[in-house]
Amino acid sequence: MPQLAELVVPVPLQSHQGLCYLLQGELVGAMLAHHPSCFTIFGAELVPNCAMHAGHPTQISRVAASFSRALSFLHEEAPLLEDGIAVDSFMPTIARWHLRKRIEELENVVTDARKCPLLKQQSSSGWNDIGNMNRRSITSSTTWKVFGRDRERRMIQSMLREEPDDRAPGTSSSKCYSVICIHGIAGSGKTTLAQYVCDHENKNKEKYFNPIMLIHVSETFRVNDILHDMLEAITGDRHSDISGCKALQAKLVDKLSGTRFLLVLDDLWVNDENHQDLEEILSPFNVGKRGSRILVTARNKEAALGANNLIPISNLDEEQYFSMFMHYALDSTIFDDRKYIPIGRKIAKKLHRSPIAAVTVSGQLWRNPDISFWETAAKLDLLNKTKGALWWSYQQLDVDVRRCFEYCNIFPRRYELERDTLVHMWIAQGFVKAINAREQEDVEDVGQDYFHDLHSCAFLQLKRKTSSDIDSGEYFTVHDLLHDLAESVAGSDCVRINRGVIGQIPKYVRHLCIESYNEEAFPEQILELRNLSTLLMCYSVKKISQDDFKCVLMHLKKLRVVQLDVQWLGRIPACIGELRHLRYLGISTPPPCDMTLPTEVTKLYHLQVLSVPPNTLLHCSSEEKMSNLINLRHMLTWYGLNFPNIGRLTSLQSLYHFYVKNEMGYEIQQLEHLNNLRGKLFIECLENVRSKEEALQARLADKVHLTELTLQWGGIDEISRRKQSAIEEMRKVFFSPVTPVNVSEWKHHQRCPPELQEEVLEALRPPSQITSLCIRNYDGRRYPRWLSGEQDTRDLNSTDVSHLQYLMFWDCNGSCIPPKIGKLFVHIFRLTVTGCSWTSLPDNLDHLESLKELNIQECPNIESLPQLPRFLKTLVLSQCNRSLTDSCRTKGHPNWQKIRHITEKIIS
Secondary structure, eight states, X not given: OOOGGGGOXXXXXXXXXXXXXXXXXXXXXXXXXXXXXXXXXXXXXXXXXXXXXXXXXXXXXXXXXXXXHHHHHHHHHHHHHHTTOOOOOOOOOOOHHHHHXXXXXXXXXXXXXXXXXXXXXXXXXXXXXXGSTTOOOSSOSSOOOOOXXXXXXXXXXXXXXXXXXXXXXXXXSSOSEEEEEEEOOTTSSHHHHHHHHHHHHXXXXXXSSBSEEEEEOOTTOOHHHHHHHHHHHHHSOOOTTOOXXXXXXXXXXXXXXXXXXXXXXXXXXXXXXXXXXXXXXXXXXXXXXXXXXXXXXXXXXXXXXXXXXXXXXXXXXXXXXXXXXXXXXXXXXXXXXXXXXXXXXXXXXXXXXXXXXXXXXXXHHHHOOOHHHHHHHHTOGGGGSHHHHHXXXXXXXXXXXXXXXXXXXXXXXXXXXXXXXXXXXXXXXXXXXXXXXXXXXXXXXHHHHHHHHXXXXXXXXXXXXXXXXXXXXXXXXXXXXXXXXXXXXXXXXXEEESSSOOSOOOTTOOEEEESSOOSSSOOHHHHTOTTOOEEEEEEEESOOOHHHHHHHHHHOTTOOEEEEEESSOOBOOGGGGGOXXXXXXXXXXXXSOEXXXXXXXXXXXXXXEEEOOTXXXXXXTTGXXXXXXXXXXXXXXXXXXXXXXXXXXXXXXXXXXXXXXXXXXXXXXXXXXXXTOEEEEEEEOGGGOOOHHHHXXXXXXXXXXXXXXXXXXXXXXXXXXXXXXXXXXXXXXXXXXXXXXXXXXXXXXXXXXXXXXXXXXXXXXOOTTOOEXXXXXXXXXXXXXXXXXXXXXXXXXXXXXXXXXXXXXXXXXXOSSOOOOOTTOTTOOEEEEESOOOSSOOTTGGGOTTXXXXXXXXXXXXXXXXXXXXXXXEXXXXXXXXXXXXXXXXXXXXXXXXXXTOSEEEEO
């Protein structure tokens, strides 16, 4: 084997620090080539645990940290060189004897490290395992299920109802609620039990408690954030437009007054510093009915808020624990589990009934169903302790997935991580690697696979799902013990500032999260972090000044990810154009908001993601230059940014709205090469398409990643609509009232001839994978052949849309004859017809055997129903022909006969 000293090659670098990183990088490269088994200890940063379990000298920790920084340089500095940074200085001369002496010392440490017993363990994940053809599903082995907590759940529910109900509200001398506390060590199942109680109370038909709020508090909570969470739990709206604590409390008082509520405060910490904050959180809750309850989960009894009942969390019964473990560990495709059960029992016994250890270890067993892998795991003493089990689970992850998990440490504990946002940040940092460049595998898909791996092993746990137009709407959290693990392995690469700057920030920190902003003295330390790659402000920063914001942008030139949660930042400073390496720019502001991008933003040639709140209107000082952002992949705002020549952004995946205009650069042909678009796409103002040839040039069928498509004639972009509304408001002030203009009539006069609409719709054949299609304001007299299934099969460009599940027709008034829906549409689940001039529904609906919902609204010309599918479950008839609605209610009438088998009928 060549000596490591022989492998060090002088290369020009920018600084002495860069030299050190390079030398370490060369050493790591040599070890990868000649000591593969050493990489586990040097590539993974959790060396203190290794030393603890293996009895290895603690000096390994220091060396591993050094090698970790080397890997960090290779991953993060090298891409900067690719970006085109000028190299203007060279490696200084170093005494060869000094260099060789240092390398020999490192070689000795490597030799000692190889003797570590943990290094003989082989990770189950190879370098390319994530990219193989046998990738596992997004979900874990089976659905989430609670084991062994029914007795405690029933006991707590009984305690919740113990005291007699009194309708009188609380008074200043007596509270309307009492407190129950579940306490126990981290990872023992307190949150699961509290969630289990809430789930059963929500299913209670009598709604004994209403509202029910489950709020995670954590050690470093903020009063306003907790109050916003409570309002969201009650109303479904965070009321982000309310910012003051007093106003939020008043809103809560209004919503809670006279209600019997159940408030769950999960993971509550009480100390000398937060007593006042807790009083502010609880002050609105004394206006409810007597019999209201607060359920607290905490690690110790001191956080019980004077609870009437203290419930220590108990260990699961051994058999219940084993059932839970095998539920998550055993693949449903394994039909003969006899050889797995005895091995699984050995592994489960080692875990000492720790729930968090069970779900993480079982997740790895589920991902690796090879019996030999199970047998190896059963022999590991490392699994005897919870932290050891979590460390082992971490080690089984692919090295790139581990790096992504370590990055999660930058976020506050229990911070809700939106799936797509986190993946975009990983990609921006260069953590996600395409497996095979020749296959042109989409890096977003690989990033989602990384995420799914972490989710399947419970490193990321689903917290809640919401409906969202621009992202997944899925929010995940990291368990506290796993957050501790991430903090251990990330080392000094990730730093969080909780309440002002505490202590010295490591000079070479890469990723920084500011949870608390000091208006009086913006930390000068932060401005000196020249290697900073990530800057996050996770919570609402109310008073950040433009000057401070400019300082950050001007000093931290290596930033790749910037996420700011700020208020009243209406304009982005021009100096943002100097962040040449910026890949991800996210700005959160309270709605409603108009935001102006300076001309300099068009110099961010590496920008991949631009994210603002969904209903934010973006403006750009130089719209014609926005097409310079050729690497832009996601423009995460519902209204989009309406600028010319968007067709140049061939990497674009998220667009949402495209407005066709009779202006150069806004033609429908701009869509021709945007074949990476995915998710939702609204194409509006189709009356501005001048010919069938123009529509064909859009090559809509080639956008195979689209799932939801709306084709609309008429319409107006949101910016123009708001300007028009403002003009109308001014007219009301300065001029006498006039007869209002019928907007639908105005749109009708602006439309193109019906014959042209027919040709355009025929040419705009959707891609084959589309699942949702909406046709709006269409005035053509006939419908396209691709909808009826009559397209010419000899046409090589023809595609079918047989995956369609949701089909909608809104305001289609060109003909009284409905379209024929082709037999290929076997997966249609819901059909919606609104405001159409049809005299009947399509007469071949009965062949749509997957149709479960039929919505007919504002269709005055339909008087009878066709034969409907026998599996139809829901029918909605609203504001339709009176004779139709009456006949559907008249027993024995043919229309009544056709809907009698439908379970849910809503007729109004």
